Amino acid sequence: ATHTPLPVLGRDVLVPLVTGGEVDYAALDYAASAPALQRVWDDIAAYAPYYGSVHRGAGYLSQLSTDLFENSRKEVAAFLGCRPDDQVVFTRATTDSLNLLAAALPQGTRVFVFETEHHASLLPWQQRDGIEVGYLSAPRSPRQAVETLERALAAWRADDQEADTGAGAALVCVTGASNVTGELWPVRELAEVAHAHGARIVLDAAQLAPHHPVDIAALDVDWVAFSGHKLYAPFGAGVLAGRADWLRAARPYLAGGGASRKVALSVREGVGGVEVEWHTTEARHEAGSPNVIGAYAIASACKALTEAGFESLVARERRLIAKVREGLAEVDEVRVLSLFGDDAPRVGVISFVVEGWNSSHFAAALSAEYGIGVRDGLFCAHPLVRTLLGGEPGEAGECGAPETAPGERSLNAIRVSFGAGTPDEHVERFVGAVK
Numbered sequence: 001a002t003h004t005p006l007p008v009l010g011r012d013v014l015v016p017l018v019t020g021g022e023v024d025y026a027a028l029d030y031a032a033s034a035p036a037l038q039r040v041w042d043d044i045a046a047y048a049p050y051y052g053s054v055h056r057g058a059g060y061l062s063q064l065s066t067d068l069f070e071n072s073r074k075e076v077a078a079f080l081g082c083r084p085d086d087q088v089v090f091t092r093a094t095t096d097s098l099n100l101l102a103a104a105l106p107q108g109t110r111v112f113v114f115e116t117e118h119h120a121s122l123l124p125w126q127q128r129d130g131i132e133v134g135y136l137s138a139p140r141s142p143r144q145a146v147e148t149l150e151r152a153l154a155a156w157r158a159d160d161q162e163a164d165t166g167a168g169a170a171l172v173c174v175t176g177a178s179n180v181t182g183e184l185w186p187v188r189e190l191a192e193v194a195h196a197h198g199a200r201i202v203l204d205a206a207q208l209a210p211h212h213p214v215d216i217a218a219l220d221v222d223w224v225a226f227s228g229h230k231l232y233a234p235f236g237a238g239v240l241a242g243r244a245d246w247l248r249a250a251r252p253y254l255a256g257g258g259a260s261r262k263v264a265l266s267v268r269e270g271v272g273g274v275e276v277e278w279h280t281t282e283a284r285h286e287a288g289s290p291n292v293i294g295a296y297a298i299a300s301a302c303k304a305l306t307e308a309g310f311e312s313l314v315a316r317e318r319r320l321i322a323k324v325r326e327g328l329a330e331v332d333e334v335r336v337l338s339l340f341g342d343d344a345p346r347v348g349v350i351s352f353v354v355e356g357w358n359s360s361h362f363a364a365a366l367s368a369e370y371g372i373g374v375r376d377g378l379f380c381a382h383p384l385v386r387t388l389l390g391g392e393p394g395e396a397g398e399c400g401a402p403e404t405a406p407g408e409r410s411l412n413a414i415r416v417s418f419g420a421g422t423p424d425e426h427v428e429r430f431v432g433a434v435k
């Protein structure tokens with residue numbers, strides 16, 4: 001029952017308890033950052049002593065590092081089932097990937113995003129001048145999500161034709177698995193609707209990729225973004241993969257070495273200009289020395305997950321989800337947060353509130369008394385959590401821990417999340433502690 005097909009690091013951490021003694025740390029906050037796979041650590045450790053600069057040296061170690069970096073790109077492309085023309089850009093994380101895409105949108109693009117999104121997929125678009133954002137209301141079922149998008153895109157097309165402006169570009173941004181409820185969104189169906197209206201779609205797979213295969217071609221999404229540190233590769237890198245055309249046409253995300261192919265000063269002294277020819281490959285958006293260790297770690301995790309097979313991971317996780325949900329259902333004071341209802345398919349991310357408890361105090365007690373690490377708060381999805389807690393989506397959220405007296409309506413929630421390498425004992429300890 002405690003078999004772990006993919007061993008992870010951090011199992012030897014002992015936590016002192018306020019009640020006396022110590023206990024092994026139960027990491028149940030995978031949705032924030034998952035532990036590194038042992039395999040990832042081994043690969044990194046084997047390479048790290050031979051680290052060299054990527055794309056910037058004739059020496060053996062530079063070449064080794066360049067090969068490793070470029071092969072990592074191929075590995076990620078295979079993991080995501082990329083189409084032959086897709087690009088795989090290494091970034092810092094999902095937030096960075098989506099900001100990159102926002103910066104690369106053609107002028108005038110209309111963006112559609114559900115108000116339930118994580119801030120990383122909700123906010124980058126309104127940062128761009130000349131981009132209009134349509135915020136779609138919280139759907140209460142996957143079917144309603146598809147219908148809401150269909151209506152919004154049809155209205156946009158009709159407006160556009162009426163104004164006779166000629167259809168501009170449109171982009172839909174959607175999260176594959178919620179970082180609050182763990183619920184899966186109907187990505188394939190949303191992509192179909194988007195494409196039927198001539199829009200493109202980007203998938204925020206930060207929470208989906210660690211739990212399910214993400215096949216860019218099968219899902220028919222235009223781009224996918226995810227973070228290494230949620231995919232068992234916590235070494236500071238992320239990915240934006242997908243269609244090359246908008247990326248090639250866009251201004252480089254960062255200006256600097258590596259992104260530029262040819263640079264010439266048009267005037268030597270005084271006022272002048274610089275003529276730059278930018279790369280049209282992924283390098284266009286990867287200026288500066290890249291994080292080769294982060295990229296290699298992601299590739300290593302992709303390989304390990306593929307070899308282990310998602311089927312066994314999903315089956316095991318399903319069992320752990322059932323254990324947690326059944327355990328929580330036995331506690332009258334617990335309310336599990338859900339947008340799509342009890343039967344919705346989900347990943348191992350579960351948020352809840354406990355009547356009469358301040359969520360932050362509750363999470364602190366789980367840590368101090370049981371050695372269990374969970375997260376409390378609004379999970380960088382303020383409008384969604386507000387809606388789920390019975391408030392208005394427009395009500396302001398706040399990072400940190402809003403203080404509520406026991407008995408008051410909760411202003412924040414507790415989140416438990418898990419994945420590869422989570423032993424049954426950790427979720428059993430969690431359920432016992434809540435009880």
Ligand code: PMP
Pocket residue numbers: 031032093094095096118120121175177178179204206207227229380
């Ligand atoms: N999207 C979702 C669904 C997430 O859960 C997160 C991280 N909580 C992000 C985006 C942002 O990821 P990162 O912090 O790694 O940029």
